[in-house]
Amino acid sequence: MEQRLDFYKASPEAIKAMVALEVAVSRLGIEPALQELVRLRASQVNGCAYCVDLHSSDARKKGETERRLYAVSVWRETPFFTPRERAALGWTEAITRIADTHAPDEAYEALRAEFNEAECVNLTLAIGLINSWNRLAIGFRKMPTA
Secondary structure (H helix, E strand, O other), X not given: OOOOXXXXXXXXXXXXXXXXXXXXXXXXOOOHHHHHHHHHHHHHXXXXXXXXXXXHHHHHHOOOOHHHHHHHHHHHHOOOOOXXXXXXXXXXXXXXXXXXXXXXXXXXXXXXXXXXXXXXXXXXXXXXXXXXXXXXXXXXXXXXXX
8 A cells, every 4th residue: 555645744734733632632641551552452443554553662662561562452351451441442442433332331331430530531532532543544544664
């Protein structure tokens, strides 16, 4: 596949706004390591090669282990994630697949057991944002560099 266009160059003001939102969301109290797991899982669900590569690398830089990174796609079947991480990963899948899941009560209840109201909103914003990045990267065929 070849990149269709460079969305950074095509609409710098829009990307500047997205980056500003990214900075704001990263400061809302959700742990940086958990944010990377969420970004990675949403990107896996969406099939975004660029973002999977980017967020795997970013997670490693923040101290994430290879073993846990490899297991993110099968998080339900492993003992490697905390209840808080499991709730976030489940909510990530529910929100990323919103048209199919309609944010089921079970995912929300797991979320509320681990996150306060503000954190629920902040995590959902982070999930929505990575989904927006995924749509840009997939739609315009942004590729990881070798």
